Amino acid sequence: MAATQEEILEGLAEIVNEIAGIPTEDVLLDKSFTDDLDVDSLSMVEVVVAAEERFDVKIPDDDVKNLKTVGDAVEYILKHQG
Amino acid sequence: MTAKIKPSKGAPYARILGVGGYRPTRVVPNEEILKHIDSSDEWIRSRSGIATRHWAGPDETVAAMSVEAGGKAIADAGLTPEQIGAVIVSTVSHLKQTPAVATEIAHLLGTGKPAAFDISAGCAGFGYGLTLAKGMITDGTAEHVLVIGVERLSDLTDLEDRATAFLFGDGAGAVVVGPSKEPAIGPTVWGSEGDKSDTITQTLPWDVYREQDAADVRYPALRQEGQAVFRWAVYEMAKVAQQALDEAGISADELDAFIPHQANMRIIDSMIKTLKLPEHVTVARDVETTGNTSAASIPLAMERLLATGQAKSGDTALVIGFGAGLVYAATVVTLP
Numbered sequence: 001m002a003a004t005q006e007e008i009l010e011g012l013a014e015i016v017n018e019i020a021g022i023p024t025e026d027v028l029l030d031k032s033f034t035d036d037l038d039v040d041s042l043s044m045v046e047v048v049v050a051a052e053e054r055f056d057v058k059i060p061d062d063d064v065k066n067l068k069t070v071g072d073a074v075e076y077i078l079k080h081q082g
Numbered sequence: 083m084t085a086k087i088k089p090s091k092g093a094p095y096a097r098i099l100g101v102g103g104y105r106p107t108r109v110v111p112n113e114e115i116l117k118h119i120d121s122s123d124e125w126i127r128s129r130s131g132i133a134t135r136h137w138a139g140p141d142e143t144v145a146a147m148s149v150e151a152g153g154k155a156i157a158d159a160g161l162t163p164e165q166i167g168a169v170i171v172s173t174v175s176h177l178k179q180t181p182a183v184a185t186e187i188a189h190l191l192g193t194g195k196p197a198a199f200d201i202s203a204g205c206a207g208f209g210y211g212l213t214l215a216k217g218m219i220t221d222g223t224a225e226h227v228l229v230i231g232v233e234r235l236s237d238l239t240d241l242e243d244r245a246t247a248f249l250f251g252d253g254a255g256a257v258v259v260g261p262s263k264e265p266a267i268g269p270t271v272w273g274s275e276g277d278k279s280d281t282i283t284q285t286l287p288w289d290v291y292r293e294q295d296a297a298d299v300r301y302p303a304l305r306q307e308g309q310a311v312f313r314w315a316v317y318e319m320a321k322v323a324q325q326a327l328d329e330a331g332i333s334a335d336e337l338d339a340f341i342p343h344q345a346n347m348r349i350i351d352s353m354i355k356t357l358k359l360p361e362h363v364t365v366a367r368d369v370e371t372t373g374n375t376s377a378a379s380i381p382l383a384m385e386r387l388l389a390t391g392q393a394k395s396g397d398t399a400l401v402i403g404f405g406a407g408l409v410y411a412a413t414v415v416t417l418p
């Protein structure tokens with residue numbers, strides 16, 4: 001069953017917490033991965049890989065660049081989840 | 083008439099009997115890399131974990147480094163060179179293709195007339211060589227096999243390429259594989275994904291020099307799509323490593339050491355997490371001071387873990403190599 005926006009945000013927050021050690025409550029829609037959450041380009045790849053598994057979605061390398069904020073990622077997953 | 087052919091008779095199992103390494107004398111810190119690329123020590127350390135690497139001088143040829151490492155491995159195994167029945171050399175940076183450099187190395191080591199040949203399997207070369215050696219020993223075509231991984235990647239490094247200039251190092255690592263009464267090298271999980279061959283590749287083939295004036299051609303170097311390779315490594319290779327554990331019937335709890343190809347500390351850290359390796363497992367982190375030495379990285383890291391007492395003889399170790407091809411090979415071994 002497709003995940004809702006809240007569920008995706010919650011899931012992403014857990015992933016970011018696991019990979020970058022950021023408290024889940026700090027992972028909010030308007031936060032930038034690199035500037036606010038200390039997720040660098042390689043951690044971002046790990047976040048994407050984990051998100052693909054969790055939400056049954058494919059996020060190609062070329063699209064990863066456009067996911068600047070948590071909100072971008074939530075929206076992308078919402079649109080593309082299988 | 084089909085006559086009956088007498089089969090060869092091998093040992094029941096194979097094991098690694100000795101290990102040796104050679105690191106070039108010149109240590110190259112990140113500061114030196116920064117002369118050619120716009121970067122910083124902090125960036126290189128945080129993205130790759132690399133602080134220094136060794137680059138070979140003119141006398142530290144592929145053959146010379148191999149002889150040093152191979153000689154140590156033979157001595158460590160308690161053998162003499164004449165007892166070596168085959169020499170397998172994995173390298174992508176010996177710039178003279180024929181004859182195979184393995185033959186010269188075998189000769190310089192004083193091994194007599196062993197079978198000797200080179201293989202090309204990039205950063206998975208050690209696992210490929212080890213797998214061949216194991217097969218030769220259990221088949222009975224050789225009793226002791228010297229497997230060498232050796233690279234002079236500095237010869238194929240574009241100092242001005244921000245994505246690779248800081249990654250590569252030079253060196254040689256070797257093991258002697260011989261007969262065993264107990265299984266000491268697990269099943270190999272290996273393979274290739276040629277559809278991703280462009281993600282790590284030499285920029286130009288050598289025959290470009292036949293068609294163009296050498297002065298117009300930038301010397302061939304190794305290039306890679308860093309993010310694509312990183313993604314493949316953290317996602318696919320953790321699965322391959324897990325499969326090697328499963329096929330060997332070893333749980334993460336039973337492991338003493340994890341010796342992955344030393345490509346990037348971030349890949350190593352990610353794999354540890356995915357594999358859920360317990361605290362007690364010693365992890366090889368040789369990349370910090372050795373850089374990525376491709377086929378040499380696993381035996382070099384193995385030698386260092388043993389030499390520093392972080393691992394000991396008889397320990398159970400998971401090894402996995404992966405790189406250009408893309409190719410990979412993983413298995414579980416008992417340390418010499």
Ligand SMILES: CC(C)(COP(=O)(O)OP(=O)(O)OC[C@H]1O[C@@H](n2cnc3c(N)ncnc32)[C@H](O)[C@@H]1OP(=O)(O)O)[C@@H](O)C(=O)NCCC(=O)NCCS
Pocket residue numbers: 041042119120121122125126129130205244245246306307308309311312345346349374404405406
């Ligand atoms: C090489 C590697 C460290 C590069 O890291 P990366 O995060 O993929 O680098 P990117 O090219 O995406 O660049 C990310 C940012 O760092 C910058 N950057 C790239 N190279 C840089 C360098 N050498 N120094 C400083 N900054 C650099 C980029 O300009 C970019 O900045 P921006 O986000 O402001 O535009 C990484 O991809 C890697 O190690 N991959 C695996 C490679 C490997 O191990 N291969 C061998 C396997 S055998």
